[in-house]
Amino acid sequence: MATTKSTSSYGEASIRVLKGLEPVKQRPGMYTRTDNPLHIIQEVIDNAADEALAGFGKRIAVIQHTDGSVTVDDDGRGIPYGLHPEEQVPVVEIVFTRLHAGGKFDKGSGGAYSFSGGLHGVGVSVTNALSKRLNVTVWREGQCAALAFSGGDVIEPVTVRKASGGERKHGTSVRAWPDAKYFESAELPKNELVHLLRSKAVLMPGVTVTLTIEKTGEVQTWAYKGGLRDYLMQTLNAEPLIPLFEGEQYADGSESENFAEGEGVAWCVAFTDEGSPMRESYVNLIPTVAGGTHESGLKDGLFGAVKGFIDMHSLLPKGVKLMPDDVFSRASFVLSAKVLDPQFQGQIKERLNSRDALRLVSIYVKPALELWLNQHVDYGKKLAELVIKQAQTRLRASQKVEKRKGSGVAVLPGKLTDCESRDLLHNELFLVEGDSAGGSAKMGRNKETQAVLPLRGKVLNSWEVERDRLFANNEIHDMAVAIGVDPHGPNDSPDMSGLRYGKVCILSDADVDGSHIQVLLLTLFFRHFPKLIEAGNIYVAKPPLFRVDAPARGKKPAAKIYALDEGELAATLDKLRKEGARDNSWSISRFKGLGEMNPEQLWETTLNPDTRRLLQVAYGQLNFGDTEISMNKLMGKGEAQARRDLMELRGDEVEVDV
Numbered sequence: 001m002a003t004t005k006s007t008s009s010y011g012e013a014s015i016r017v018l019k020g021l022e023p024v025k026q027r028p029g030m031y032t033r034t035d036n037p038l039h040i041i042q043e044v045i046d047n048a049a050d051e052a053l054a055g056f057g058k059r060i061a062v063i064q065h066t067d068g069s070v071t072v073d074d075d076g077r078g079i080p081y082g083l084h085p086e087e088q089v090p091v092v093e094i095v096f097t098r099l100h101a102g103g104k105f106d107k108g109s110g111g112a113y114s115f116s117g118g119l120h121g122v123g124v125s126v127t128n129a130l131s132k133r134l135n136v137t138v139w140r141e142g143q144c145a146a147l148a149f150s151g152g153d154v155i156e157p158v159t160v161r162k163a164s165g166g167e168r169k170h171g172t173s174v175r176a177w178p179d180a181k182y183f184e185s186a187e188l189p190k191n192e193l194v195h196l197l198r199s200k201a202v203l204m205p206g207v208t209v210t211l212t213i214e215k216t217g218e219v220q221t222w223a224y225k226g227g228l229r230d231y232l233m234q235t236l237n238a239e240p241l242i243p244l245f246e247g248e249q250y251a252d253g254s255e256s257e258n259f260a261e262g263e264g265v266a267w268c269v270a271f272t273d274e275g276s277p278m279r280e281s282y283v284n285l286i287p288t289v290a291g292g293t294h295e296s297g298l299k300d301g302l303f304g305a306v307k308g309f310i311d312m313h314s315l316l317p318k319g320v321k322l323m324p325d326d327v328f329s330r331a332s333f334v335l336s337a338k339v340l341d342p343q344f345q346g347q348i349k350e351r352l353n354s355r356d357a358l359r360l361v362s363i364y365v366k367p368a369l370e371l372w373l374n375q376h377v378d379y380g381k382k383l384a385e386l387v388i389k390q391a392q393t394r395l396r397a398s399q400k401v402e403k404r405k406g407s408g409v410a411v412l413p414g415k416l417t418d419c420e421s422r423d424l425l426h427n428e429l430f431l432v433e434g435d436s437a438g439g440s441a442k443m444g445r446n447k448e449t450q451a452v453l454p455l456r457g458k459v460l461n462s463w464e465v466e467r468d469r470l471f472a473n474n475e476i477h478d479m480a481v482a483i484g485v486d487p488h489g490p491n492d493s494p495d496m497s498g499l500r501y502g503k504v505c506i507l508s509d510a511d512v513d514g515s516h517i518q519v520l521l522l523t524l525f526f527r528h529f530p531k532l533i534e535a536g537n538i539y540v541a542k543p544p545l546f547r548v549d550a551p552a553r554g555k556k557p558a559a560k561i562y563a564l565d566e567g568e569l570a571a572t573l574d575k576l577r578k579e580g581a582r583d584n585s586w587s588i589s590r591f592k593g594l595g596e597m598n599p600e601q602l603w604e605t606t607l608n609p610d611t612r613r614l615l616q617v618a619y620g621q622l623n624f625g626d627t628e629i630s631m632n633k634l635m636g637k638g639e640a641q642a643r644r645d646l647m648e649l650r651g652d653e654v655e656v657d658v
Contacts, residue, residue: 021129021152037178043123044072051076069177078140096128137173202231228268228334238275242379249364260340260555269333281335292352294337296610297361305369326390413478419451429501433508436595444599459520463635487528509593510545542613543606547589553580
């Protein structure tokens with residue numbers, strides 16, 4: 001009997017290892033924005049700014065050439081061009097051709113940069129990989145070195161000559177020709193480029209930043225002496241209600257502060273009664289357009305000080321309870337944090353994730369505002385009036401929603417531990433695996449806005465359950481009653497006015513069983529509550545699997561570091577080694593389940609809105625119909641063969657998205 005050879009084989013030779021800069025070219029979207037080349041040019045600008053931040057440069061010049069290339073020129077120390085002691089390759093070549101190579105990993109007194117925006121060591125190597133050509137010229141120690149690349153490969157090796165008399169003594173010039181095939185548009189958005197350069201000048205008083213447009217001959221120069229105050233006043237679109245609140249403070253390295261020397265924050269805040277707030281934040285001069293933990297620290301500090309002032313002067317009307325957003329919603333600010341080892345969300349560094357940054361900013365801002373308010377009591381009372389008015393407006397909106405609800409409300413399930421607030425904007429329901437984890441969540445939560453509903457055992461696979469039989473299952477019945485929305489289909493128009501929580505969060509263990517429960521709950525919501533997914537109400541919480549108790553190393557104090565999975569654990573240990581920690585000087589704990597976490601740990605890692613990881617559930621690139629077909633293959637009782645085929649065909653492509 002003849003056998004047909006499979007057209008696709010899977011063996012040792014099927015595994016392809018991407019080398020050098022190939023991963024960047026294959027998946028540029030993992031390393032940079034692909035709508036236009038601004039971010040790869042920003043990587044070069046950030047390097048020049050890091051030199052100025054370290055105190056070695058006073059000038060950054062950017063030239064936009066008529067041929068589409070961009071030059072970034074600085075008067076810093078110049079990138080070293082000698083041979084690397086281990087690699088035996090010119091250092092400047094390594095910087096532009098190797099991922100995870102740079103001068104910003106070694107922090108502290110022995111490193112080239114104590115404070116920098118560079119973290120991943122991926123920056124300018126990505127610029128190089130996605131450029132048709134890239135020229136680098138370095139002036140250093142009386143010499144001038146030059147080399148050129150194409151698509152990330154060296155095409156003109158390093159040549160070194162003696163600098164002529166008229167040349168500068170130190171600095172770096174990089175000219176890049178972005179490759180249009182990697183970007184939706186080859187044009188640099190001028191407004192965003194101007195904003196980026198202007199912000200660098202604002203955050204570095206004494207540094208001059210210029211932009212030259214070769215095509216028009218236009219030259220723009222920025223040099224701010226007034227720093228954050230001048231910048232905020234120029235960009236505000238409404239008159240401040242009270243004088244600007246500004247300040248800056250940095251750690252002196254003493255053990256009592258528990259921060260590294262030089263870490264700290266500068267801020268300028270304006271409170272306005274109208275107009276949309278203007279908000280900009282930076283970490284080591286990197287714009288964090290999506291905010292992060294440093295903004296959360298500012299929010300926490302402002303709220304703590306204002307609430308303390310209102311309580312001290314007994315200004316709060318009866319029945320009104322303040323929330324942080326009542327203060328923050330009318331605040332415009334420019335915030336510039338210095339963090340020794342910033343952790344960003346993704347390579348494009350749009351959001352700061354460092355947990356320590358929240359405490360760093362809050363601990364400096366709160367006492368400064370408390371002192372200011374008590375020195376200017378009249379202004380403090382004006383601000384209190386604004387904040388109380390915001391709280392009353394929020395409460396009125398919440399009460400309107402309550403009035404629309406019918407009087408025949410179902411009795412809430414007994415095991416639901418509800419929150420106090422009725423404000424959908426802030427309310428969250430956590431569906432927690434197991435009673436023990438539910439107990440920790442109840443004690444660790446924010447009672448004002450977070451509710452907990454423990455689930456016992458595995459949830460029913462509801463993919464093929466008829467809708468009128470769903471309530472025969474107690475767990476599903478309790479979830480529906482707690483959420484306040486009845487089961488429905490994709491084409492139904494359910495009554496959403498009964499919705500009791502803005503976020504419904506699936507919280508299960510970080511193991512295989514927890515993932516199974518997560519899938520079963522997602523199946524329930526997709527099949528029988530699709531409008532909650534469409535409205536963006538369903539979320540998945542990501543608790544950590546490991547805790548590392550790290551020793552003190554250099555300027556970094558001893559700390560507890562949480563890792564989501566084994567990959568993140570390996571990266572954490574690698575980072576500790578680079579910071580000077582000896583092997584096995586740390587201890588690693590593995591959480592068998594959420595029930596093993598004490599309430600404080602669960603709050604810090606999974607419940608605290610400022611430090612947790614919470615993923616919103618959406619359909620992604622697929623529409624509802626395609627998603628339904630895929631879900632049927634995964635969850636249908638008669639689809640075992642389809643699941644087997646799917647695993648055999650696509651098993652090697654599975655990626656874990658964290």
